[in-house]
């Protein structure tokens with residue numbers, strides 16, 4: 196995982212500038228701005244918990260001296276269910292079961308765009324009675340629904356470089372690990388066997404597939420023309436620039452996005468920002484035609500992209516499709 | 531569950547209401563002007579001047595959206611209420627319903643005779659300069675609401691938090707919340723919004739198929755099952771019984787009485803012994819309190835209009851079950867049995883809800899109350915329920931019962 200040097204990455208910070216936006220014949224001012232506060236945050240009663248993650252690769256809970264319930268994370272120093280009897284720190288296990296089926300974030304906040312898709316789930320660790328919320332990953336590629344559900348056994352894994360925060364740990368299903376890895380306390384990210392990001396083998400195209408692809412390409416070109424002609428649709432890709440190398444068994448081409456415009460260039464592009472591969476070019480065409488999202492095609496493994504961070508571009512393409520479909524529909528409704 | 535004591539207080543009614551248009555972005559107006567606009571229109575609706583308003587409760591959810599701590603202080607003078615009491619309420623997504631409850635308490639207690647409920651929110655000034663779009667920064671701003679020690683740093687968002695609850699419910703009731711039902715509900719709401727000229731998506735009617743085809747944002751939630759961020763303001767004028775009757779006589783618009791209010795804040799951390807996981811208990815408790823106060827014993831028979839905080843369609847379904855309109859585990863009866871279809875017994879979100887009218891957070895539940903009041907008066911219906919939800923894992927729940935006697 197990427198180690199960031201600054202609390203706020205340089206790339207997030209806009210330049211000092213303003214611009215004018217004209218709306219219905221009147222000008223309005225838009226100002227680049229930020230509201231920021233820096234902290235040297237005191238971790239107080241949670242210090243032990245976070246230092247145990249950082250320094251000892253251990254997970255602490257807190258045990259109520261009256262009822263014996265073990266809470267992890269150790270949320271409180273006194274138990275509200277037992278007339279505020281004091282709690283004491285206690286180490287808990289590093290495997291546990293998911294309390295419920297975890298959500299998977301495909302569209303993340305601006306701080307987590309490079310981490311998506313990720314799961315976040317509540318694991319009741321061995322020796323604990325309450326659930327610890329952690330990020331969840333699969334070592335097998337993109338996280339899709341069904342890999343983890345209620346009751347799935349999870350192993351906590353520690354980042355190699357830790358600073359004493361909850362993101363120092365995450366979970367993977369124990370079924371993806373060797374028994375030795377499951378047993379090992381303080382298992383590190385670098386000890387896992389992460390699936391390499393490799394392009395799927397698309398195989399050879401049949402003559403029939405080649406013919407179908409040619410037809411699809413013609414359709415795609417006319418669809419892109421419509422998108423460029425629509426001011427509303429273009430908004431989805433304004434200020435965005437990407438060259439996508441699209442690979443199918445029958446045909447390869449470049450999909451170019453450049454500040455509100457999108458077009459196709461025949462043949463493999465000389466250089467590209469990322470690769471999109473699919474056995475059936477119709478998957479991409481349907482997505483752009485607003486018949487099933489491209490995001491979902493990736494989730495369902497019908498389409499592959501070489502960089503997860505480019506989900507950002509995929510969202511823009513899905514949006515482009517929606518904006519155009521909506522414009523056409525409203526146009527039809529108005530006659 | 532906290533027991534509600536017998537409730538002795540003054541009767542409180544709504545005598546004026548307004549909303550500004552909800553829009554994806556109000557470049558033309560700051561929240562100062564939006565707030566004043568809603569105030570002007572609500573006062574006009576009630577036919578009174580600022581001098582006749584005794585107090586104000588502001589519903590403004592997020593300081594970061596407004597880009598100011600204490601964002602309400604400039605408003606006091608702008609809305610013409612200097613040297614009068616003002617209280618700002620911020621309770622996550624449920625800010626609006628808690629603001630209504632606070633102003634209700636002001637008036638019911640006898641402290642003040644009239645009160646203004648004023649909700650306003652900006653949102654989409656937040657902008658991510660990396661992806662060159664607003665949404666990732668808007669959801670980041672909301673994500674500062676996750677627990678700051680254990681949740682914010684692992685990608686907590688409002689969507690993933692509500693998704694957790696929904697998935698836990700689906701673990702318990704695997705046959706419920708069928709995708710074709712959630713898609714149909716979204717489609718039904720998109721039809722309702724046609725008659726709401728203040729809505730962000732008045733002309734965005736969608737078919738169930740389009741909903742099914744929309745992309746995952748957070749599994750299992752699809753784009754067209756999620757509310758949209760909005761900017762706008764909404765206001766209500768509340769008054770005690772005699773004042774309310776006098777105002778109604780003057781305007782010719784009947785008083786809509788607030789006959790029940792319930793609020794509940796759950797634990798925010800899930801786990802054995804710490805949460806009713808797979809349930810939205812806050813909505814259940816808030817509804818029970820409100821029913822008790824209003825003397826309702828069978829909500830499905832006694833309530834005709836519901837303006838429900840539909841942050842997510844799946845949550846709308848669970849909330850309807852928690853509030854007693856459908857059985858837990860059989861929330862799909864809303865569609866399968868036609869309960870919320872045209873001609874069915876319950877009108878759910880005639881405004882189009884937060885999905886289609888929009889979610890201008892601090893103003894949203896106040897918009898819902900505005901819509902419920904219109905529905906009662908204009909359609910001659912008797913009783914409505916206004917609902918709000920907010921905070922992590924639907925931790926906050928609020929319910930108000932509105933009644934129209936004519």
Ligand SMILES: [Zn+2]
Pocket residue numbers: 259260261262263264274275276277280
């Ligand atoms: Zn205890």
